[in-house]
Amino acid sequence: MDDDWDDGAVVSAPAMTGIISEGGTKFSAGRGYKASSTGNSEWDSNNATSGWDDAPSSGYQGNKGGGRGGRGDREDRGRGHRDGRGRGNREDRGNFRGGRRNDNDNNGEWETPSDSWGENGNGNGFSSGGDFESEGRGGRGRGGRGGRGRGGRGGFRNEERSNDWGGGDSKNGGGGRFGGKEDGEDDGAPPKPRDIYVPEERVTDDDLFTTTITSGVNFMKLDEIEVKVTGENVPNPLTSFQSSELRPHLLKNIEKSGYTKPTPIQKYAIPIILAGRDLMGCAQTGSGKTAAFLLPMINKILASQEAPETDGNTCNPKVVVVSPTRELAIQINEQARKFAHNSIVKCAVAYGGTSVSHQRNVVKEGCHILVATPGRLNDFVTRGHVSFSSVQFFVLDEADRMLDMGFLPTVEEMLGHASMTATGERQTLMFSATFPEEIQHLAGKFLHNYVFVAVGIVGSASTDVTQEVHLVTRFEKRTKLIEMLKGTKERTVVFVETKRNADFLATFLSENDIQSTSIHGDRLQREREQALWDIKKGIRHILVATGVAARGLDIEGIQHVINYDLPKSIDEYVHRIGRTGRVGNSGKATSLFDESCDRALAGPLANILRQAGQNVPDFLSNAGGGGGGDSDIFGGRDIRGDDFGKGQNFVQQPAEIEEEDW
Numbered sequence: 001m002d003d004d005w006d007d008g009a010v011v012s013a014p015a016m017t018g019i020i021s022e023g024g025t026k027f028s029a030g031r032g033y034k035a036s037s038t039g040n041s042e043w044d045s046n047n048a049t050s051g052w053d054d055a056p057s058s059g060y061q062g063n064k065g066g067g068r069g070g071r072g073d074r075e076d077r078g079r080g081h082r083d084g085r086g087r088g089n090r091e092d093r094g095n096f097r098g099g100r101r102n103d104n105d106n107n108g109e110w111e112t113p114s115d116s117w118g119e120n121g122n123g124n125g126f127s128s129g130g131d132f133e134s135e136g137r138g139g140r141g142r143g144g145r146g147g148r149g150r151g152g153r154g155g156f157r158n159e160e161r162s163n164d165w166g167g168g169d170s171k172n173g174g175g176g177r178f179g180g181k182e183d184g185e186d187d188g189a190p191p192k193p194r195d196i197y198v199p200e201e202r203v204t205d206d207d208l209f210t211t212t213i214t215s216g217v218n219f220m221k222l223d224e225i226e227v228k229v230t231g232e233n234v235p236n237p238l239t240s241f242q243s244s245e246l247r248p249h250l251l252k253n254i255e256k257s258g259y260t261k262p263t264p265i266q267k268y269a270i271p272i273i274l275a276g277r278d279l280m281g282c283a284q285t286g287s288g289k290t291a292a293f294l295l296p297m298i299n300k301i302l303a304s305q306e307a308p309e310t311d312g313n314t315c316n317p318k319v320v321v322v323s324p325t326r327e328l329a330i331q332i333n334e335q336a337r338k339f340a341h342n343s344i345v346k347c348a349v350a351y352g353g354t355s356v357s358h359q360r361n362v363v364k365e366g367c368h369i370l371v372a373t374p375g376r377l378n379d380f381v382t383r384g385h386v387s388f389s390s391v392q393f394f395v396l397d398e399a400d401r402m403l404d405m406g407f408l409p410t411v412e413e414m415l416g417h418a419s420m421t422a423t424g425e426r427q428t429l430m431f432s433a434t435f436p437e438e439i440q441h442l443a444g445k446f447l448h449n450y451v452f453v454a455v456g457i458v459g460s461a462s463t464d465v466t467q468e469v470h471l472v473t474r475f476e477k478r479t480k481l482i483e484m485l486k487g488t489k490e491r492t493v494v495f496v497e498t499k500r501n502a503d504f505l506a507t508f509l510s511e512n513d514i515q516s517t518s519i520h521g522d523r524l525q526r527e528r529e530q531a532l533w534d535i536k537k538g539i540r541h542i543l544v545a546t547g548v549a550a551r552g553l554d555i556e557g558i559q560h561v562i563n564y565d566l567p568k569s570i571d572e573y574v575h576r577i578g579r580t581g582r583v584g585n586s587g588k589a590t591s592l593f594d595e596s597c598d599r600a601l602a603g604p605l606a607n608i609l610r611q612a613g614q615n616v617p618d619f620l621s622n623a624g625g626g627g628g629g630d631s632d633i634f635g636g637r638d639i640r641g642d643d644f645g646k647g648q649n650f651v652q653q654p655a656e657i658e659e660e661d662w
């Protein structure tokens, strides 16, 4: 669909009163929002009962009403988009498996009348570039998220705004955050609103050891999973944390974390990283990949006993971890703080949507470990706040996502930066639960004589998640959702494809007495963090989310994942349902399969179900999911060949589980 804005139609900010008819959707900014369970919904100037809640609590219960509808925002965000990031980007992305292009398109679509706010549907598309962090490509004319131009939140416009909107103009191609100009510098362009959000450190040092998931009854079963390791001179795996080379301080923090034994990926990855090797590590969702890379890196810093390095106002971290979403960056930083607790190791986090000056001030104090989203990191490097000259470890978490077309240019820029230590001098580590072969090929150029570790079938879902797929029409989805959620207190993530539908559903559920919140790329960072906090703390028990929450998030007590809309790619499905059933806990995933738009997923979905020993419904087989599974299409093997390493590779047979382990 055409995702351009019609600049001629831009209405300026004062249009905050009255109804604007926009692509079939009525906005009555600053007023209430009436969600109808029967079909169309609209902004309703007479109904102020369920407006956007701009209070710190991110639920949809507020009576505030204000905030939505700012067409002025649209002007800011919209224009750069047309000539900037625009179409080339979409085309590029579309080449990769899993339909990133479709994702992007979908994110930009108005829903059909039956399932959206609009009366006529299809109006003002906005190509969002997905919900992941994508700031930072402006310097290349891609403009990050430049110019999405959705009729946005006028109420917040002058308060805070994501720095990663790109902020370009229609002539110059959007974006341009990396032109080397400091915030506020006068270059003749319209002033860019600044992010002023200073995130609070919600997880205090005292809470660090209680915020992660306690392993479940199936934890020991992880040892049954076959592990394939290829590469030259592969070190032997660990048998326990205690018998490893890890330093006593680290062992103490591991114990305080409640980890009694390493997971399979930890058993293999820790010695490989300690031995100075590069690594491509693939293991199921919720199987402890974060600790697998953090522990050996922290060990190395502890061993060196060096203070954090700074050079004037420039921070020279030893470890850089890059994550595709802000919330995942926050989480990885919390894990790093936990393992480094009470030691000399200093950790910092930098991500978009927050005050640049605040994070710059934190970073310039120096840190050993810097966890960041790519755009903010690249920005800091470009501006000289961070240098890669001391980097010993460079980690790409969710590496396949980091190397798809959305982020690849930024990753290439970072790894090709003049200050970056050379391949072979630094250790480069990549982790994910999914690793398509074409992405493995790309990854190879950043790695040096790496070891490949695959725990289980890469790209497969955890068998601890009971998966169900229901055949529905789009008109039945809402009723089905209410049926599933009514009366249950299960902590649930409901995934949808579009940001606007996330908001719509969260409101709709709340109006049906199912307290909900939402997270997606159009919410302010403050709201995104609040929404997650509310779920973690049980203040809300339903989180309606776009793909921004699909990867990496580790939230205690998520029992159910619902794919209200199925994703376009099977990898995304695997990551989404992996928000439950983590570290040996059981969970369930229910997907609503609408044949009119999900047909392409039928085959891959049936394979995933079969691999996990789940029932494959007839309608999936009939829709094209009748064939057998093929693990290789999910990157289940080393692209260098199963024999790579000339006989030094080995396959770990599943361990015998002793009775007392259960």
Ligand SMILES: Nc1ncnc2c1ncn2[C@@H]1O[C@H](COP(=O)(O)OP(=O)(O)OP(=O)(O)O)[C@@H](O)[C@H]1O
Binding pocket: 212, 213, 214, 215, 258, 259, 260, 261, 262, 263, 266, 283, 284, 285, 286, 287, 288, 289, 290, 291, 432, 433, 551, 552, 553, 554, 578, 582, 583
């Ligand atoms: N050895 C262990 N024993 C017990 N719990 C562990 C162990 N290792 C990790 N965990 C816990 O398991 C949970 C999942 O770990 P983590 O988030 O690293 O998974 P992951 O493999 O990175 O998942 P994803 O693919 O979804 O990102 C966390 O709460 C973590 O604290």
